[in-house]
Amino acid sequence: MSLQLYNTLTRKNERLETCEPNHVRMYTCGPTVYDYAHIGNFRAYMFEDLLRRTLKFSGYKVTHVMNLTDVDDKTIRASIEKNLSLKEYTTTYSQAFFEDLHILNIEKAEFYPAATGHIEEMIELISRLIEKGYAYPSDDGSVYFHLSTFKEYGKLSRIDLSGMQPGARVAQDEYEKQHVGDFALWKAWHEEDGDVGWDSPWGKGRPGWHIECSAMSMKYLGESFDIHTGGIDNMFPHHEDEIAQSEAATGKPFVRYWMHCSHLVVDGKKMSKSLGNFYTLQDLLDRGYTSRELRYVLMGTHYRQTLNFTFEGLEAARAALQRIDEFASRLKDLVHGESASSLPDWAQHVRSEFSLALNNDLNISKARAVLFDMLHAGHKALDEGSVHASEAAAVLDTIGDLDRVFGFLEASPDEADSDAIAILKAREEARKNKDWAEADRLRDQITRLGWTLQDTPKGPKLKRK
RNA sequence: GGCGCGGUAGCCAAGUGGUAAGGCACGGGUCUGCAAAACCUGUAUUCACCGGUUCGAAUCCGGUCCGCGCCUCCA
Numbered sequence: 072m073s074l075q076l077y078n079t080l081t082r083k084n085e086r087l088e089t090c091e092p093n094h095v096r097m098y099t100c101g102p103t104v105y106d107y108a109h110i111g112n113f114r115a116y117m118f119e120d121l122l123r124r125t126l127k128f129s130g131y132k133v134t135h136v137m138n139l140t141d142v143d144d145k146t147i148r149a150s151i152e153k154n155l156s157l158k159e160y161t162t163t164y165s166q167a168f169f170e171d172l173h174i175l176n177i178e179k180a181e182f183y184p185a186a187t188g189h190i191e192e193m194i195e196l197i198s199r200l201i202e203k204g205y206a207y208p209s210d211d212g213s214v215y216f217h218l219s220t221f222k223e224y225g226k227l228s229r230i231d232l233s234g235m236q237p238g239a240r241v242a243q244d245e246y247e248k249q250h251v252g253d254f255a256l257w258k259a260w261h262e263e264d265g266d267v268g269w270d271s272p273w274g275k276g277r278p279g280w281h282i283e284c285s286a287m288s289m290k291y292l293g294e295s296f297d298i299h300t301g302g303i304d305n306m307f308p309h310h311e312d313e314i315a316q317s318e319a320a321t322g323k324p325f326v327r328y329w330m331h332c333s334h335l336v337v338d339g340k341k342m343s344k345s346l347g348n349f350y351t352l353q354d355l356l357d358r359g360y361t362s363r364e365l366r367y368v369l370m371g372t373h374y375r376q377t378l379n380f381t382f383e384g385l386e387a388a389r390a391a392l393q394r395i396d397e398f399a400s401r402l403k404d405l406v407h408g409e410s411a412s413s414l415p416d417w418a419q420h421v422r423s424e425f426s427l428a429l430n431n432d433l434n435i436s437k438a439r440a441v442l443f444d445m446l447h448a449g450h451k452a453l454d455e456g457s458v459h460a461s462e463a464a465a466v467l468d469t470i471g472d473l474d475r476v477f478g479f480l481e482a483s484p485d486e487a488d489s490d491a492i493a494i495l496k497a498r499e500e501a502r503k504n505k506d507w508a509e510a511d512r513l514r515d516q517i518t519r520l521g522w523t524l525q526d527t528p529k530g531p532k533l534k535r536k
Numbered sequence: 537g538g539c540g541c542g543g544u545a546g547c548c549a550a551g552u553g554g555u556a557a558g559g560c561a562c563g564g565g566u567c568u569g570c571a572a573a574a575c576c577u578g579u580a581u582u583c584a585c586c587g588g589u590u591c592g593a594a595u596c597c598g599g600u601c602c603g604c605g606c607c608u609c610c611a
Binding site: 384393 | 538539540541542547548549550551557558559560561567568569570571572573574575576603604605606607608609610611
């Protein structure tokens with residue numbers, strides 16, 4: 072079965088058919104680098120990682136572009152407050168962003184264009200829109216997109232424009248546009264912008280938000296490409312505006328498949344600083360959780376389903392991952408350098424079932440169930456002693472295969488702990504003498520050092536708690 | 537008000553017409569010096585509620601209640 076993805080544009084699952092055979096070109100709305108990213112942001116980036124990895128797993132070549140918005144109201148305001156140049160200010164957060172992606176084992180995109188590096192392309196695109204009559208400059212030197220000229224506006228979000236009334240927010244708009252729905256392509260320089268501004272045919276100013284995605288996606292992916300993703304909140308107006316600008320300028324369909332992921336909530340509520348349920352990756356690391364555990368949690372729910380983040384869920388992730396590690400560790404103990412042969416019966420269909428689950432609009436829950444079913448059958452076979460070394464090697468290969476998509480199966484090796492090992496030796500001595508009280512006392516000590524001790528037929532084993 | 541999503545065991549979560557996956561937690565058992573891990577086993581006669589269609593519905597239709605998101609720059 073081929074890969075089926077839910078397309079927001081049609082509100083249906085559709086079979087993926089790329090512009091170029093076996094090559095997916097995709098664009099993802101990235102962060103505005105004005106602050107550290109929070110786990111809600113990472114939910115979206117994790118979804119995109121899942122998509123990217125699934126595409127590659129299915130054999131596609133992927134060209135993936137994620138933009139960095141490094142100029143907007145927030146970055147300008149904050150940089151001025153901190154007395155830093157815009158560049159200095161945003162660099163801190165873009166670097167932090169990349170570090171977080173790395174820590175979360177999110178694969179790198181092929182391109183990370185920054186808005187400030189593509190002002191020329193945006194000006195060029197805006198000029199094209201003005202020439203074609205889709206945009207107009209206002210008296211103050213801003214440029215707006217003329218909404219009423221783009222008849223298909225609203226086709227993505229299915230919004231009814233007639234219901235859009237000039238409300239309080241619109242009235243506060245400081246810019247001069249002809250119609251309330253018109254959106255800014257170029258914003259004229261204002262005093263609050265400090266030294267941030269670029270020369271343009273319409274005077275000094277800066278690009279609007281939407282235009283950067285159109286300009287940069289076209290530069291790296293062409294005027295029509297396959298997949299565009301983002302958080303569901305970006306659907307309107309951002310993606311709607313992108314479609315309008317791009318299709319008006321080129322006269323071609325912009326994107327084939329639009330994919331949107333739902334939000335993450337914490338304990339059932341929208342994450343907000345005032346509720347005290349706002350977390351960055353670092354916050355969780357500081358509390359002793361691992362990025363791997365967070366990755367597991369963020370991949371716990373279908374991407375179009377609201378994800379309820381809880382610390383209980385993080386604990387459950389830890390336990391589940393331990394079970395996975397236990398299995399891999401048992402297999403590794405068996406292999407002894409033996410090379411992989413055919414898979415045992417119980418692992419025979421894992422890969423195809425896994426693939427089938429993913430093909431159904433990235434059904435990660437089902438994919439995980441496939442993994443755990445294998446774990447269960449495999450543990451049982453290991454208990455019975457019916458697994459050969461070469462089979463164990465083959466199963467490990469399969470796990471490695473699945474991990475190309477999951478990205479959380481591989482455990483970081485437990486580093487040797489000389490204190491724990493010393494106590495372990497003493498305990499073995501006590502056990503030999505059947506001094507159980509002493510042995511138990513020493514085991515408690517090891518436990519306090521953060522290790523779990525398992526006595527196996529082949530001797531004691533230490534595992535990180 | 538408009539548009540959209542959802543309500544499945546203590547928690548998380550698949551299943552969208554054929555008789556309730558999976559994970560965590562919990563109870564009993566096997567193994568063990570005791571544990572741990574693993575295995576076996578038990579936990580939803582039922583899928584928010586009320587009607588309807590159907591041989592058959594968690595799944596389709598209508599209604600009700602509840603939760604959430606978006607509605608001009610928040611992933």
